[in-house]
Amino acid sequence: MNASDPQLKDPVARRRTFAIISHPDAGKTTLTEKLLLFGGAIQLAGEVRAKANRRQTRSDWMGIERERGISVVTSVMTFEYGGCVYNLLDTPGHEDFSEDTYRTLTAVDSAIMVIDAAKGIEARTRKLFEVCRLRDIPIITFINKLDRETRDPFDLIDEIEKTLALDVAPMTWPLGSGRGFRGTFDLARNLVRQIDRDGEPVSVNGPDDPFIKNLLGETEFEIVREQIELARGGLKHFDRKAFLEGHLTPTFFGSALRNFGVRDLIDALRDFAPPPQGLETASRKVDAREDKMTGFVFKIQANMDPNHRDRIAFMRVCSGKLRRGMKAKLVRTGKNIALNAPQFFFAQDRQLAEEAYAGDVVGIPNHGTLRIGDTLTEGEDLIFRGVPSFAPEILRRVKISDAMKAKKLREALSQMGEEGVVQLFLPNDGSGAIVGVVGALQLDVLAERLEAEYGLGVSFEQSRFDSCRWIAASAAELDKFVRAHPSSMAVDLDGAPVFMAASAWDLKYEQDKWPEVIFSDIKDYQ
Numbered sequence: 403m404n405a406s407d408p409q410l411k412d413p414v415a416r417r418r419t420f421a422i423i424s425h426p427d428a429g430k431t432t433l434t435e436k437l438l439l440f441g442g443a444i445q446l447a448g449e450v451r452a453k454a455n456r457r458q459t460r461s462d463w464m465g466i467e468r469e470r471g472i473s474v475v476t477s478v479m480t481f482e483y484g485g486c487v488y489n490l491l492d493t494p495g496h497e498d499f500s501e502d503t504y505r506t507l508t509a510v511d512s513a514i515m516v517i518d519a520a521k522g523i524e525a526r527t528r529k530l531f532e533v534c535r536l537r538d539i540p541i542i543t544f545i546n547k548l549d550r551e552t553r554d555p556f557d558l559i560d561e562i563e564k565t566l567a568l569d570v571a572p573m574t575w576p577l578g579s580g581r582g583f584r585g586t587f588d589l590a591r592n593l594v595r596q597i598d599r600d601g602e603p604v605s606v607n608g609p610d611d612p613f614i615k616n617l618l619g620e621t622e623f624e625i626v627r628e629q630i631e632l633a634r635g636g637l638k639h640f641d642r643k644a645f646l647e648g649h650l651t652p653t654f655f656g657s658a659l660r661n662f663g664v665r666d667l668i669d670a671l672r673d674f675a676p677p678p679q680g681l682e683t684a685s686r687k688v689d690a691r692e693d694k695m696t697g698f699v700f701k702i703q704a705n706m707d708p709n710h711r712d713r714i715a716f717m718r719v720c721s722g723k724l725r726r727g728m729k730a731k732l733v734r735t736g737k738n739i740a741l742n743a744p745q746f747f748f749a750q751d752r753q754l755a756e757e758a759y760a761g762d763v764v765g766i767p768n769h770g771t772l773r774i775g776d777t778l779t780e781g782e783d784l785i786f787r788g789v790p791s792f793a794p795e796i797l798r799r800v801k802i803s804d805a806m807k808a809k810k811l812r813e814a815l816s817q818m819g820e821e822g823v824v825q826l827f828l829p830n831d832g833s834g835a836i837v838g839v840v841g842a843l844q845l846d847v848l849a850e851r852l853e854a855e856y857g858l859g860v861s862f863e864q865s866r867f868d869s870c871r872w873i874a875a876s877a878a879e880l881d882k883f884v885r886a887h888p889s890s891m892a893v894d895l896d897g898a899p900v901f902m903a904a905s906a907w908d909l910k911y912e913q914d915k916w917p918e919v920i921f922s923d924i925k926d927y928q
């Protein structure tokens with residue numbers, strides 16, 4: 403797309419909503435900073451960093467995050483570059499927050515996968531990739547840290563292809579590595595981009611151009627020339643259709659730390675990545691270009707700004723135009739809510755959103771009206787699919803030090819459940835609420851927030867259950883099952899029936915015994 407391109411006037415066509423997926427330490431934070439620098443969204447690299455002993459930023463608003471030096475919250479950052487509006491949805495890096503990450507990935511149209519060039523595909527990259535694959539999200543790959551010693555590029559490409567079953571089309575090729583890293587060669591366009599040199603790339607005649615020889619020296623030049631010939635002849639070429647279908651990943655080499663290769667990514671997002679896509683609802687597919695505004699909430703965050711004690715629902719606009727002040731129907735309750743103060747987020751700031759289009763993410767301040775998975779429309783009864791909830795792997799009872807505050811605890815837990823901090827299960831036999839989490843760190847976050855926001859001191863104790871499943875069956879069968887298990891049934895926040903199992907064996911036993919009952923470990927929010 404260039405500046406005179408008519409697409410630039412089309413608000414949907416110029417939007418790119420994406421996330422970065424990676425294993426911790428691969429360079430996601432560094433890359434995020436550099437992307438935002440390109441967009442002029444921040445003045446200084448280092449400002450989005452949420453690490454210990456660093457400048458404090460908006461995104462490390464919580465004590466626990468500061469202490470542990472991890473990024474716990476999911477946030478969104480918007481920037482503009484070259485006529486496009488980029489919405490970068492940040493995902494928490496820590497494994498314990500995978501639920502948040504999964505939900506965030508339901509709100510993007512593409513993703514950048516960052517791989518450490520010395521390490522290759524790591525566990526978490528693979529897991530996140532699998533989530534992207536569920537929706538065939540197109541992926542652009544960035545092989546990072548070329549300024550350090552790396553593995554052989556062919557070896558890395560082979561590993562991506564084999565472990566992810568994904569075709570790799572290298573777009574650039576590294577000219578040297580480690581201390582000898584000089585830049586990259588654009589395989590399709592015969593361009594050389596040099597590290598630590600700003601400005602336009604140098605156009606050369608091919609991989610055997612003397613310019614490259616000068617850059618690399620005789621020995622390295624021979625190696626690289628041969629590599630490029632092999633890559634051009636033997637590896638996949640870029641194919642936009644295969645990319646959009648999620649079968650092929652255009653791959654770039656670079657160094658986020660040295661701000662190298664980052665522009666390739668921005669350009670690739672603009673030129674190849676899809677604009678906002680149509681999304682499925684329970685009844686029909688909603689096209690991004692429909693006139694009427696629709697959107698869904700994929701994240702709730704409380705206390706983003708400790709001075710304001712606010713609660714923000716992050717909504718992806720899926721179609722139409724959101725205008726500040728408009729009324730929208732909250733489909734779950736059938737009631738209208740006024741969107742008086744929708745907000746856009748930048749690295750350091752937020753701003754009232756006067757209007758927003760498909761692909762944009764707006765924060766809607768509210769006092770508990772909005773929940774994860776909620777759909778907002780201009781009147782139609784739609785429910786967007788695919789903001790899932792996962793059966794928790796850890797179940798705990800919450801113990802409160804002051805028994806007089808049991809009612810307050812119940813309210814606070816419901817709030818936390820609605821925000822998606824933890825899942826809440828209320829046993830049918832009236833015994834105390836059980837919280838479920840995917841990772842133990844979520845419990846620490848819960849305890850800290852109950853203390854800080856509600857003045858409730860809590861601890862956790864082992865529950866007699868070890869796993870749980872949402873269950874479904876015909877009304878009669880369900881009733882029979884529930885009656886047969888009076889002390890193992892609970893409901894979640896939406897009142898959906900949940901079977902609590904004492905062990906994996908117990909679960910398996912019941913599954914075998916009740917073939918008409920569906921036991922599910924994923925629930926779509928309704």
Ligand code: G4P
Pocket residue numbers: 424425426427428429430431432433495546547548549550656657658659660
């Ligand atoms: P993450 O968000 O994916 O966890 O990774 P992050 O960007 O925090 O990067 C992890 C470490 O890798 C950081 O170093 C960072 O400086 C370094 N890094 C990122 N990109 C590159 C690169 O292109 N080249 C090199 N050589 N290093 C890179 P650290 O020592 O853990 O922290 P810091 O104190 O330097 O921030």
